[in-house]
Amino acid sequence: MTHGNPIPTPSAASGMPGASYGMPRQRTTGTAPEGGTDTATAPTAPARQGGGRDRYLDLLRSIALVRVVVYHLFxxxxxxxxxxxxxxxFALAGSLMARSLDRPALGVIRGRIRRLLPPLWVFGVVVLAMMFAAGWNPLKDPDHGGAWGLVDLANYFFPVGAPPFPWHLGAKSGLLEETWAVQAAGPLWYLRAYLWFVIASPLLLWAFRRAPWPTLLAPLGLTAVVGTGLVKIPGETGNAVTDFAVYGGCWILGFAHHEGLLKRIPRYLAISCAALLMAFGLWWASGHLGPDGWDLNDIPLSQAAWSFGFVVILLQYSPSWRELPGRLARWDKLVTLSNNRAVTIYLWHNLLIMATVPILDLLYELPFLQSDSAVSALDSTYTLWMFALVWPLIGAAILMFGWVEDIAAKRSPRWWPNGRGGKSRRRRR
Known part of the structure; x- marks a missing residue:
């Protein structure tokens, strides 16, 4: 597994994460496509200081969610x-965390964990049931065998470490391809990193308020040490430390946004420094390209530098909208829905991408698609059909599982929370 890459791939030969999902299943052999993924979205949604949602930040989160799905698919x-x-x-979540820590830290941490865990529990129960039904035995798994394999199962319910999963499960001719468990469980790395940041935030915010610049830049320095191989930390501990370093700067940038530090820096200076840092990230990536080329998930130092600079620019130009302006207003309900169901979308979207394959394969059995030209046309547009189908499936997952986010937040369950007024508004904590 490459450090900072959300989804481990079985081997370098598996190619670009998610790329092979775009290949149609072979009609003659019945084998499913192979692939891997990467991910990101945040379990919580920041609100404006002084009351009301900051729709600019909500829009950024929605764009990020769409980008995640598109990346995993194509x-x-x-x-x-x-x-x-x-x-x-991570920056948006860090900003909200800093805002919340105006209240007692222990209660804030409890609230964050409470809101995160129930949706994860539902997902973990479903995925583990699927794995066990397919014949996986963690006691006999060569990578997770013995008593430690059972202990690691707890990470499906409290993700302080990496959850165990089989690299190959089922048969090539099965309903899902052999690495489906990797695709389903791999994204849980993000919840682990989020949990680490939440627990560490009181200390990080204390340090930031006393020494803002050293605290803000320290994660970049740590990434230069652990993310380049200068110091190697083996196993999942190394992956977790690297993720913490790579995205720590963005999390603390959220602190800087909330505390007003970024607004006190002249815009020309902030943008110039961010551009230089991003240029360094691309320069470093050019000499350290992985098997997937310019995929920054495989290049921790480039990911840290590019993300840091990118976030600085986004937050420098942050307009703090109370309402989406102009033509963006037509997306208001979808932006609201995606923010209210960010955890659900994040947890389930990878599994739903895989679910599109057996559904679309039924098209090959239709009588009017038996000609070579029709099959060729379907083959050439297969990924586009997957893209079109995955969104209704995500909608179905929101209806089936999204209400758990409301229960976790101690509010009345809602099936489709896309409104922003009255009872549909999220209660602040």
Whole structure:
């Protein structure tokens, strides 16, 4: 597993994360496509200081969620440069965390954990049931065997470490391809990183308020040490420390946004420094390209530098909208829905991408699609059909599981929370 890459891939030969999802299943052999993924979105949604939602930040989160789904489906490495979703989402969550820590820290941490865990529990129960039904035995797994394999199962319910999953499960001719468990469980790395940041935030905010610049820049320095191989920390501990370092700068940038530090810096100076840092990130990436080329998830130092600079620019120009302006207003309900169901979308979207394959494969059995030209046309547009189908499936997951987020937040369950007024507004904590 590459450090900072949300989804481990079985081998370098598996190619670009998610890319092979775009290939149609072979009609003659019945084998499912292979692939891997990457991810990011944030479990919570910041609100404006002084009351009311900051719709600019809500819009950024929604864009990040869409980018995550598109990346996982098409596997385009350049998307990690175009919009570094993970860095953006950690920054937004850090801003909200700093706002919440105006209240007693222990209660804030409890509230964050409480809101995160129930949706994860539902997801963990479903995925583990699918794995066990497919014949996986964690006691006999060569990578997670013995008593430690059972202990690691707890990470499906309190993600302080990496959850165990089989690299291959089922048969090539099965309903889902053999690495479906990797695709389903791999994204839980993000919840682990989020949990670490939440627990560490009181100390980080204390340090930031006393020494803002050293605290803000320290994660970049740590990434230069642990993310480049200068110091190697083996196993999942190394992955967790690297993730913490890579995205720590973005999380603390959220602190800087909330505390007003970024607004006190002249815009020309902030943008110039951010551009230089981003240029360094691209320069470093050019000499350390991984098997997927310019996929920054495989290059921790480039990911940290590019994401940091990108977030600085986004937050420097942050307009703090109370309402989405102009033509953006037409997306208001979808932006609201995605923010209210960010955890649900994040947890389930990868599994739903895989679910599109057996559904679309039924099209090959239709009588009017038996000609070579029809099959060729379907093959050439297969990924586009997957893209079109995954959104209704995500909508179905919101209806089936999204209400758990409301229960976790101690509010009345809502099936489709896309309104922003009255009872549909999220209660602040």
């Amino acid at each position: 596997g385009w490495a350049w998307l990690t440069v175009l919009f570094p979703s993970m860095g953006v989402m």
